[in-house]
Amino acid sequence: MRHHGVFTYIGASTETEILPLCRLRYVGSAHDWQVAIYRASHDDYAESIFPDGLPFGTCQDALDLACGLYLNDPTAWHDLRPPTN
Numbered sequence: 001m002r003h004h005g006v007f008t009y010i011g012a013s014t015e016t017e018i019l020p021l022c023r024l025r026y027v028g029s030a031h032d033w034q035v036a037i038y039r040a041s042h043d044d045y046a047e048s049i050f051p052d053g054l055p056f057g058t059c060q061d062a063l064d065l066a067c068g069l070y071l072n073d074p075t076a077w078h079d080l081r082p083p084t085n
Helices: 059-070
Strands: 002-004 007-013 018-029 032-039 044-048
Touching: 007 059, 018 044, 018 059, 032 059
Parallel strands: none
Antiparallel strands: 002 007, 007 018, 018 032, 032 044
16 A cells, blocks of 8 residues: 555555555545546546445445456455445
8 A cells, every 4th residue: 555645545466566456535534435446458547436336435345346356256345235225
């Protein structure tokens, strides 16, 4: 992880490099963060929503989202449920 302003950048470490996964934006609560997924094809970050349809979530939810996408494992989101209201 590295921090720059209101952003926290999360990457996966290999023996030779750090692969970018996502960027979190602090929105005023320790439990509410916005997420942007790294796009290697454009070398940038694209704002995203969480699997439950909300534009914010926890850091763990963001990591599950990024790892689920990069590891092609949608079961990483099994605990997320859409809002009921």
